[in-house]
Amino acid sequence: MMKIAFLGPQASFTQLAASQLFPNEELIPKINILDCFNDVAHGHVDKAVVPLENSIEGTVSMTLDYLYKTPSITIEAEAVMPIAHHLMIHPDNNAYDIEKIYSHPQALAQSFHFLDTHYKNVQRKDFSSTAAAALYISEHPELKRAAIANQFAANLYNLKIINRNIQDFEQNHTRFIIISKQKEQYHNNQLEVLGEKSGLIITLPDDHSGGLHQVLSVFAWRNMNLSKIESRTLKTGLGNYFFLINVVGKWESVLYENAIAELESINTQVSFLGNYKEFLLES
Numbered sequence: 001m002m003k004i005a006f007l008g009p010q011a012s013f014t015q016l017a018a019s020q021l022f023p024n025e026e027l028i029p030k031i032n033i034l035d036c037f038n039d040v041a042h043g044h045v046d047k048a049v050v051p052l053e054n055s056i057e058g059t060v061s062m063t064l065d066y067l068y069k070t071p072s073i074t075i076e077a078e079a080v081m082p083i084a085h086h087l088m089i090h091p092d093n094n095a096y097d098i099e100k101i102y103s104h105p106q107a108l109a110q111s112f113h114f115l116d117t118h119y120k121n122v123q124r125k126d127f128s129s130t131a132a133a134a135l136y137i138s139e140h141p142e143l144k145r146a147a148i149a150n151q152f153a154a155n156l157y158n159l160k161i162i163n164r165n166i167q168d169f170e171q172n173h174t175r176f177i178i179i180s181k182q183k184e185q186y187h188n189n190q191l192e193v194l195g196e197k198s199g200l201i202i203t204l205p206d207d208h209s210g211g212l213h214q215v216l217s218v219f220a221w222r223n224m225n226l227s228k229i230e231s232r233t234l235k236t237g238l239g240n241y242f243f244l245i246n247v248v249g250k251w252e253s254v255l256y257e258n259a260i261a262e263l264e265s266i267n268t269q270v271s272f273l274g275n276y277k278e279f280l281l282e283s
């Protein structure tokens with residue numbers, strides 16, 4: 001049986017994703033995303049499932065940072081899951097008495113307008129995951145706290161839902177990734193495939209005019225269709241970035257291989273994150 005780390009505890013959104021991707025493997029909860037990366041890097045687990053991006057709030061920056069920082073780790077698959085957030089309290093408490101609302105920063109951000117309208121003066125506090133917030137609420141009936149988490153967390157931790165579907169936009173999806181060191185592609189005949197892509201992380205050599213244009217032209221003349229380009233701080237000083245780039249489709253031809261060689265020949269650092277499929281999960 002394989003060991004699969006995920007951002008836990010039980011009933012986090014990441015666990016819902018991991019259990020659909022790996023129904024027959026051992027799932028190991030971790031307290032944060034960095035621990036998932038470290039466990040994969042040190043070989044304590046075979047793979048991990050972590051969130052990468054949300055349709056309302058955007059990139060989960062810690063995941064992007066550690067994809068950059070841990071070149072031994074690549075992506076085996078992406079999986080997209082619909083996300084519904086509910087506000088929940090300990091059943092001994094009253095909805096009108098809530099003094100603080102706890103959740104993962106992504107969930108707080110995805111429900112910002114709801115909270116701003118209905119709980120304007122209630123403090124918000126970041127937790128390591130939505131499920132960690134729900135677990136805390138369940139263990140502290142004496143505190144007048146609420147958590148934003150999913151239906152499974154409400155069931156598992158015996159919490160009472162006081163507001164349903166509080167995400168600010170009806171369409172709310174999070175993209176998760178399977179990470180490993182095995183450089184494999186994940187396959188699953190049971191799940192719907194939404195597409196296929198490759199991931200690259202690139203760092204431009206030095207600041208000169210047309211630098212990014214030069215990089216993009218490497219893809220353009222080869223007809224390599226890009227579906228995403230995101231810049232993220234390098235942390236070496238303001239204004240220094242690396243880029244995550246997605247190329248649509250299979251990565252197969254010599255032409256594509258030569259793209260990397262050409263990027264390197266213009267002193268661009270390239271880290272290939274893999275060629276992988278994108279699957280659709282159920283909420």
Ligand SMILES: O=C(O)C(=O)C[C@]1(C(=O)O)C=C[C@@H](O)C=C1
Nearest residue numbers: 012013014051104106129130174
């Ligand atoms: O907190 C959780 O339950 C998670 O699995 C993390 C996470 C995220 O980081 O994006 C996953 C899905 C939702 O977008 C909100 C939170």
